[in-house]
Amino acid sequence: MKIRFFNGKILCMEPQMDIIQGELHTTDDTISYCGPSIKKINHETFDREIDLRGNLVMPGFKNAHTHSAMTFLRSYADDMPLNDWLHKQVFPMEAKLTAEDIYTLSKLGIAEYLTSGITANFDMYVDSEPIARAAMDTGFRTVIVSGLNNFVDSVENVAKNYETLNHFHPLISYQLGFHAEYTTKEEILKGVSELSHQYKAPVYTHISETRQEVTDCLNRTGKTPVAYLDSLGLFDYGGGGYHCVHFTYQDKDIFKEKNMSVITNPASNLKLASGIAPLCDYLRAGLNIAIGTDGPASNNCLDMFREMFLVTGLSKVKEEDAASFDATNVLKAATIGGAKAMGLPLCESLAVGQKADLFVLNLRKPNMQPENNIVKNIVYSGSKDNVLLTMVNGKILYENGEFFIGEDIGELYYKCNHIIKCMTS
Amino acid sequence: MKIRFFNGKILCMEPQMDIIQGELHTTDDTISYCGPSIKKINHETFDREIDLRGNLVMPGFKNAHTHSAMTFLRSYADDMPLNDWLHKQVFPMEAKLTAEDIYTLSKLGIAEYLTSGITANFDMYVDSEPIARAAMDTGFRTVIVSGLNNFVDSVENVAKNYETLNHFHPLISYQLGFHAEYTTKEEILKGVSELSHQYKAPVYTHISETRQEVTDCLNRTGKTPVAYLDSLGLFDYGGGGYHCVHFTYQDKDIFKEKNMSVITNPASNLKLASGIAPLCDYLRAGLNIAIGTDGPASNNCLDMFREMFLVTGLSKVKEEDAASFDATNVLKAATIGGAKAMGLPLCESLAVGQKADLFVLNLRKPNMQPENNIVKNIVYSGSKDNVLLTMVNGKILYENGEFFIGEDIGELYYKCNHIIKCMTS
Numbered sequence: 083m084k085i086r087f088f089n090g091k092i093l094c095m096e097p098q099m100d101i102i103q104g105e106l107h108t109t110d111d112t113i114s115y116c117g118p119s120i121k122k123i124n125h126e127t128f129d130r131e132i133d134l135r136g137n138l139v140m141p142g143f144k145n146a147h148t149h150s151a152m153t154f155l156r157s158y159a160d161d162m163p164l165n166d167w168l169h170k171q172v173f174p175m176e177a178k179l180t181a182e183d184i185y186t187l188s189k190l191g192i193a194e195y196l197t198s199g200i201t202a203n204f205d206m207y208v209d210s211e212p213i214a215r216a217a218m219d220t221g222f223r224t225v226i227v228s229g230l231n232n233f234v235d236s237v238e239n240v241a242k243n244y245e246t247l248n249h250f251h252p253l254i255s256y257q258l259g260f261h262a263e264y265t266t267k268e269e270i271l272k273g274v275s276e277l278s279h280q281y282k283a284p285v286y287t288h289i290s291e292t293r294q295e296v297t298d299c300l301n302r303t304g305k306t307p308v309a310y311l312d313s314l315g316l317f318d319y320g321g322g323g324y325h326c327v328h329f330t331y332q333d334k335d336i337f338k339e340k341n342m343s344v345i346t347n348p349a350s351n352l353k354l355a356s357g358i359a360p361l362c363d364y365l366r367a368g369l370n371i372a373i374g375t376d377g378p379a380s381n382n383c384l385d386m387f388r389e390m391f392l393v394t395g396l397s398k399v400k401e402e403d404a405a406s407f408d409a410t411n412v413l414k415a416a417t418i419g420g421a422k423a424m425g426l427p428l429c430e431s432l433a434v435g436q437k438a439d440l441f442v443l444n445l446r447k448p449n450m451q452p453e454n455n456i457v458k459n460i461v462y463s464g465s466k467d468n469v470l471l472t473m474v475n476g477k478i479l480y481e482n483g484e485f486f487i488g489e490d491i492g493e494l495y496y497k498c499n500h501i502i503k504c505m506t507s
Numbered sequence: 508m509k510i511r512f513f514n515g516k517i518l519c520m521e522p523q524m525d526i527i528q529g530e531l532h533t534t535d536d537t538i539s540y541c542g543p544s545i546k547k548i549n550h551e552t553f554d555r556e557i558d559l560r561g562n563l564v565m566p567g568f569k570n571a572h573t574h575s576a577m578t579f580l581r582s583y584a585d586d587m588p589l590n591d592w593l594h595k596q597v598f599p600m601e602a603k604l605t606a607e608d609i610y611t612l613s614k615l616g617i618a619e620y621l622t623s624g625i626t627a628n629f630d631m632y633v634d635s636e637p638i639a640r641a642a643m644d645t646g647f648r649t650v651i652v653s654g655l656n657n658f659v660d661s662v663e664n665v666a667k668n669y670e671t672l673n674h675f676h677p678l679i680s681y682q683l684g685f686h687a688e689y690t691t692k693e694e695i696l697k698g699v700s701e702l703s704h705q706y707k708a709p710v711y712t713h714i715s716e717t718r719q720e721v722t723d724c725l726n727r728t729g730k731t732p733v734a735y736l737d738s739l740g741l742f743d744y745g746g747g748g749y750h751c752v753h754f755t756y757q758d759k760d761i762f763k764e765k766n767m768s769v770i771t772n773p774a775s776n777l778k779l780a781s782g783i784a785p786l787c788d789y790l791r792a793g794l795n796i797a798i799g800t801d802g803p804a805s806n807n808c809l810d811m812f813r814e815m816f817l818v819t820g821l822s823k824v825k826e827e828d829a830a831s832f833d834a835t836n837v838l839k840a841a842t843i844g845g846a847k848a849m850g851l852p853l854c855e856s857l858a859v860g861q862k863a864d865l866f867v868l869n870l871r872k873p874n875m876q877p878e879n880n881i882v883k884n885i886v887y888s889g890s891k892d893n894v895l896l897t898m899v900n901g902k903i904l905y906e907n908g909e910f911f912i913g914e915d916i917g918e919l920y921y922k923c924n925h926i927i928k929c930m931t932s
Contacts, residue, residue: 153876157883161819161833194873197892352820353887355829383874383888388813394586395777404780408586446917448619449808449891451578452924458582462778463808466874466892467622492871499877 083129083476084109087442090134091456092116095141095417096431099410101456106139108438111252111476116432134442137470138456141432142201142439143386144420146345147324147374149229150191150205150213151184152176154502155379164292164354172379178505181212186497188216193487193494194384195222196472196480199441204286204345204374204424206259206324208234210243214254220487221477223439225424227259227286230274231266237273244281253475257425258321259286263307264295268314275315284321284425286345287311290333291325292356308333317342322423324374325350326364327357334367343370343423346415348392349383350376358396362406371415372423387464390416394461409461438476444468508554508901509534512867515559517541518881520566520842521856524835526881531564533863536677536901541857559867562895563881566857567626567864568811569845571770572749572799574654575616575630575638576609579927580804589717589779597804603930606637611922613641618912618919619809620647621897621905624866629711629770629799629849631684631749633659635668639679645912646902648864650849652684652711655699656691662698669706678900682850683746684711688732689720693739700740709746709850711770712736715758716750717781733758742767747848749799750775751789752782759792768795768848771840773817774808775801783821787831796840797848812889815841819886834886863901869893 088105094116107115107128152172159171179187184207195203202223205213210226217224226247228235240258247256258281260266260274278285289307290296296306303310309332311317317336322343329337337344344364351357364371373393375384390412397407421430428437445453449463472480485491513530519541532540532553577597584596604612609632620628627648630638635651642649651672653660665683672681683706685691685699703710714732715721721731728735734757736742742761747768754762762769769789776782789796798818800809815837822832846855853862870878874888885893897905910916 153873155879156877157880157887160880160883160887161830164829167829190873190876197873349816349820352824353829355823355827355831358824378888381887382883383890385874385888385890388816391774391813395774398780399777399783402780404589404592404778405587406780446920448578448615448622448916449810451615451920452581452927454580454927455582455585458585458807462582462585462806463803463810465808465810466890467894469892491873495871495873495876502877502879 084114084127085476086128086131087134087139088119088131090136091138091445092432093138093140093456094432095414096433099457101138106432108473108476111438113432113434113436113438116434137445138443139432139440140443141417141430142441142472142474143199143416144372144424144426144429145195145200145203145375145384145386146372146420146423147347147376148191148203148205148384149207149377150203151179151187151207152377152379153187153190154183154498156382158379158502160382167354175505176208179208181209183501184209185212185216186494186501188213189220189487189489189494190498191378191384192216192220192222193485193491196485197466197469198385198387199443199469199472200384200386201439201441201472201474202424202426202429210247210256214247214250217253218251221253221474221479223253223429223474225255225257225426227257229261230259230270231261232270234261237270237277240274241277244277244283255425257286258283262288262295263299263311271311271314271316278316278319282319284319285316286322286324288325289323290328291351293328296328306330306333308336312336312340322372325356325359327351327359329360334363334369337369338367343372343419345372345374345423346393347374347376348396349389350380352392354380358400360400361393361397362401365407365411370419370422372420373416385466386416387466390461390464409458412461413457438473440473441469442471444470509539509552510901511553511556512559512564513544513556515561516563516870516881517857518563518565519857520839521858524882526563531857533898533901536863538857538859538861538863541859562870563868564857564865565868566842566855567866567897567899568624568841569797569849569851569854570620570625570628570800570809570811571797571845571848572772572801573616573628573630573809574632574802575628576604576612576632577802577804578612578615578923579608581807583804583927585807592779600930601633604633606634608926609634610637610641611919611926613638614645614912614914614919615923616803616809617641617645617647618910618916621910622891622894623810623812624868624894624897625809625811626864626866626897626899627849627851627854635672635681639672639675642678643676646678646899646904648678648854648899650680650682650851652682654686655684655695656686657695659686662695662702665699666702669702669708680850682711683708687713687720688724688736696736696739696741703741703744707744709744710741711747711749713750714748715753716776718753721753731755731758733761737761737765747797750781750784752776752784754785759788759794762794763792768797768844770797770799770848771818772799772801773821774814775805777817779805783825785825786818786822787826790832790836795844795847797845798841810891811841812891815886815889834883837886838882863898865898866894867896869895
């Protein structure tokens with residue numbers, strides 16, 4: 083399958099941020115050409131040629147932290163204190179989920195990612211198999227990480243999934259991880275650490291999301307969550323932390339020393355009143371920064387445009403400096419930074435040989451005009467409304483508002499509504 | 508002209524927030540029916556009948572503070588300190604604008620409002636006539652307020668505009684105002700106060716946007732901006748303050764006593780690193796709260812969905828309470844609160860007799876599913892991508908991505924790009 087995008091602008095992201103006038107070809111799952119317009123295509127035939135009409139192709143966003151299947155709890159329990167939200171609403175409802183529910187609800191999340199130009203997600207949930215199936219059936223790229231804790235999953239199962247899901251399907255990969263320090267006893271943590279050393283693999287977890295979490299860990303272990311988990315050898319092969327809102331200087335140094343990624347979730351941190359992450363400190367320290375939406379129960383939308391504005395806007399107000407965390411750094415975090423954090427080195431940019439994970443952004447909307455600076459327009463003004471087409475692994479999964487994900491979208495909506503209705507009736 | 512919206516959901520906003528299954532009719536500029544589905548329309552004929560297919564009609568958002576014509580500076584000067592932004596970029600560029608430029612650039616702003624379900628704006632800029640013309644020619648509702656200061660406009664001209672622009676065209680009204688305390692000398696402020704008493708009219712201004720502004724005013728006058736301006740009698744007939752980020756308790760009490768509206772601009776306050784307004788304090792005090800995007804040079808997009816999420820998200824993180832400023836209060840601020848602040852009592856809700864200012868929101872998008880709670884879905888997950896149709900004063904100005912604003916949108920984009928190119932070349 084060969085597809086040609088022509089007559090448009092291309093933002094390759096690497097090796098430089100320049101926007102070129104040109105065209106891009108995909109051959110099966112890979113980018114086979116990206117450069118100036120080719121006047122005469124030498125006997126080359128394409129299965130499809132797409133006239134961009136001056137619009138922009140750019141690398142897909144990487145949603146570096148989410149719980150896709152939590153779509154069923156979107157707008158189900160908001161505007162309430164965090165503890166009530168988690169213990170009275172989220173946990174009891176999650177206990178009722180079947181694997182088939184998780185499969186269906188994850189597909190709804192994937193459909194929304196596509197509307198926001200997101201081409202890969204880093205998905206943590208209670209059961210990995212239905213997440214993998216949802217990704218394969220829709221054609222979406224997913225990196226899975228276990229929500230392992232005292233009640234969910236086991237070290238043995240994580241090991242089994244690591245070995246099987248990393249050699250299972252081109253769209254699926256699996257990273258070691260666990261839910262969080264405050265939900266996971268030391269015996270399990272040590273088990274994950276052993277796996278990390280055995281596979282020489284990075285480890286991912288929720289970390290320092292709330293001040294309470296840090297205080298409790300200090301009281302329990304005498305260390306911050308970062309220092310405590312590091313002391314168990316969990317970060318010896320790198321990895322990443324979701325949230326990273328309440329770090330000490332020492333925590334930041336550990337992250338730097340162990341080559342860990344900060345995966346920030348600004349909308350969720352606002353909505354659950356967790357705080358504003360000191361992202362400029364991480365940027366100055368040279369840490370890799372990635373962006374995630376977190377799950378739809380705590381955000382509630384899955385929209386990288388909103389997250390990008392929050393990354394820069396919240397950094398500016400926290401630093402009291404309107405020059406903080408500029409648009410270029412934000413866009414890098416949403417694309418390259420995410421790919422690095424997720425272990426997707428072939429999904430970073432639009433260079434030849436990279437995977438064909440991209441989207442077409444409509445510049446012919448009022449919010450993208452005038453075209454003083456397209457990168458700043460995307461970061462400060464971009465919206466789902468600008469996403470014309472999203473391609474994952476060389477296949478178009480979303481175009482002009484229609485989904486090509488192997489299931490009728492209306493049927494999918496019906497099923498998702500049915501799941502929550504059955505649970506609450 | 509009679510239009511019928513049927514087979515949908517209706518969020519009237521008043522007298523209650525319930526969503527009804529039903530239909531809505533407009534007759535010329537007014538809502539003539541809003542209620543349950545009518546099985547048999549008795550000999551009633553419509554110029555157009557629109558099948559909502561289950562989607563939602565709701566009152567248009569009111570953008571209660573903006574500078575529409577600043578579209579030309581979108582993404583022109585970002586990621587820089589506030590003072591440099593204002594003095595090195597904004598002011599010198601604005602000095603080059605012609606009335607025709609302001610007319611064209613305001614139309615681009617209006618086009619973007621329509622994509623976000625916004626049906627009226629409260630527009631402050633250096634010249635009122637071209638703003639009024641842009642509103643009339645596109646069919647958009649605009650409340651104009653002068654950017655009067657030491658260098659722009661005059662008290663005499665404000666008086667003239669107040670008398671003419673309030674009886675000029677059904678879509679246009681004019682409120683008394685001035686740019687800000689820190690740009691306007693006392694002689695002018697006293698002149699505005701006299702006009703306010705003469706017309707018994709409210710007064711609007713930027714107020715307490717930055718900490719520096721408050722400190723400078725204290726040093727100069729011994730009073731905060733709110734207390735100082737109030738001491739000149741400027742708030743004796745009410746009005747409103749744009750931004751209201753740095754208020755003392757006394758400032759809040761003055762606003763309450765004088766029946767002033769707080770018009771918050773959260774995205775702009777983040778982007779320019781001004782701070783986070785204590786909106787929950789205002790809510791608890793019973794102040795009327797409205798929401799504005801501010802101008803596209805400081806935001807940069809004109810999107811009420813983003814502002815709504817910021818109102819609740821920033822309130823939650825500021826209060827450290829995830830229950831703060833709930834979705835219902837946010838939606839009220841974006842509609843009724845805006846109408847109250849702007850002096851548009853006939854644009855508050857979808858009741859019979861109110862102006863036909865409304866939009867259709869697409870519920871058949873992943874971000875609006877499942878339908879656990881539509882109001883929360885709108886506030887937490889809504890996007891421009893959900894806006895199917897926007898009607899102002901009974902006329903459809905935006906539908907399925909197309910604009911009906913009296914000028915080809917491509918031509919408008921071209922003109923706006925041309926304006927900034929000529930200025931910078």
